[in-house]
Amino acid sequence: MESLNVTEFLYEHLNEFTNGFSEENFVSNFQFGKVYRGKMPPGIYGKEAKDVMVKIWDASNNRLYRVYHPVENRVRLAEEVVLLKHRTMNSHPNLVKLVGFCWQNDKLGAVYDLDPLHTLRDLIPKGCFDWLKRMKVAVEFARVLAFFHAPKKCFLPYGPYLIRNVDATHIMLDKDYNTKLFDFSMVSGGMFPDRNKVRLHALRGYTSGCIGYVDTCFAYTGGWCEKNDVYAFGVILVGLIAKRVFNTDTDMDTNIPFVDDWALSLYEKQPKFSLIDKGLAWVSSVYKKKQSKFSLVDQSLEADPAFNSSDGHKLTKLAMWCLKYFPRDRPTMKQVIKCLLDLHVVKIHASTLGLNTKLDHAFSVV
Template sequence: MEPFNVQKFEYKKLVTYTDNFSESNYIGRFQFGKLYRGQIPNLAIARYLVVKIWEAIPETYNYKPGDNKLRLMKEIILLRHEMVLNHPGIVKLYGFCIDGEKLCVVYKVKAFDSVYNLIPKDGFTWLQRIKAAFGLASVLKFLHSGKSAFYKPFIVQNLDAAHIVLDEEYNPKLCDFGMISGGIFPCRRTYSDHQHVIGCYGYTDIDASSKGHCSNKQDVFAFGVILLSLISKRVYTEEDRRAGAPFVYEWAIREFEANADELNEATDFSLVHKSLAGESDFCPGDGHKITMLALECVVKAENERPTMKQIFRSMRKLEVVKQHADYVGANKVLCPYDPCDVDW
């Protein structure tokens, strides 16, 4: 049975749309496969796409038969639900493909690149990074807010910089929901479909996840890692994993602890990369504020981490957000299902 009323594509069509999954259309890996740009030819108005292909999991993650098909079906259910259908921070579903072992979904988005790919690049400016972070905070705040008495908050559980694509205006779009729970789904930690996977390397609170704990503070932790990466231009690579290098949040905590005695903790400490701090849109007071906000997200004790609503409010107080509110999206009412946008 085809899930909901979305287009079903033959795999050969996706080969055509992506120019045979060419290197020029390759965006990068996500936790369970690969992302490619695509375009439907011969249309009066160009239709730009992202094609996501599920694969057998690399050595980093355990894999069980049927995992990826279940993730695909759950994602289709989620993205067709009215609760998330119109949120600008969540990708729009265009279609899917189940062709033998080939499992794909197709999104309607003209993707510029992933946040993961852009983080270390000099051309990714301070203002663009703030726009990406603010947009991500907004969509997580939306997902974490209980939509009604019938639905609990969503928990993404595998938030990762590689799971966020930016369009050509640097608007972030969350594009993987392979481990989502809550909302219209039960907390899937009680089910067998991913008990053997605890999140994304470098973005996971290992202590909580390894105990089977299902909490939106896991998403807060991952958001903190992404925010640290955005401001410091650091990402955790496969080479880092193989070498046993510290995760971004471990590096950040060590930097803070090493400098705590030398700096005025109230105003001085900042992990903003010096090239970003030198940009015209950077406001010096924001460096310390955003650094400490990110560090609060990755503290070990879950109950000491802020909520996404608190994070969103804190980001709105940054000078760069105040001065560029229209550009970063701070003046937008994002979605009719988001009750939090009016409570600043």
């Protein structure tokens, strides 16, 4: 597929699409700004009428200044346009499709061909977000990360990418609950400069991921790798199965723990064992069985007709694997996909979930 042609809009167009960036059309904050629903009328630069999503980079966003040092958003917009126009990206079903952008003085924005439902962060606690929909998101988002982490041969002449700001807020779902990753403000690698080495003394002066999704090990090493994205996926997975989310808009000044801290604290309370001698082998067996039954799945989801208890244990084990302290101990995203495709719910409901298990299994072992 050829590179996508996109339109450069005026800021007044974005204002028109969103009815003056009205509260009614506001969807969510994201790491560097705000997202709105919009309607693009016919005739603008020959475009057809369509529902769109509008993203605005906003340096005055309160969420930005709580932790992050503001940096040049123009670079973020320019790189996103280049990324989403590229032939390797514009055909991926779980990445937003770029319609156009705005670069008018300090007013920066992007327009996507998407009629958004809600962000994953907003949907995670809701009862209408059932087990099948949650599993659909887990598999689709795992495929997105595996796609970006793919070997160099998949992106020739470029190498793999890191997202680095994985966050449930940056995953939008459409009206059919299809997963759409829509922010790439911290992408590194591939056709862009390698920003994966960060000096420890400089961490406070640079954006270092999203609150609640950055692993503790990174804070000590200051070096990015694909396993940082894997850790963030683990946080997403815990949120999906436990109906938990840390909302940086409302929870920053409370005692609500981060999702990973909550999950790890529960896991640490599980019985531990060590083999002192062969005479205690039976104790090891008992504790292993107890650990294998450990589940973080919310009770309301356990009552879902599509839920299988064995999946709850497997997903909890997978999430804990992703949340391992040392990056080398975490799985790759290909291994994550393989685990997800072995779930009972995926095998039974593959067609309902819109999954090609044969294709995905083949991809997971490439």
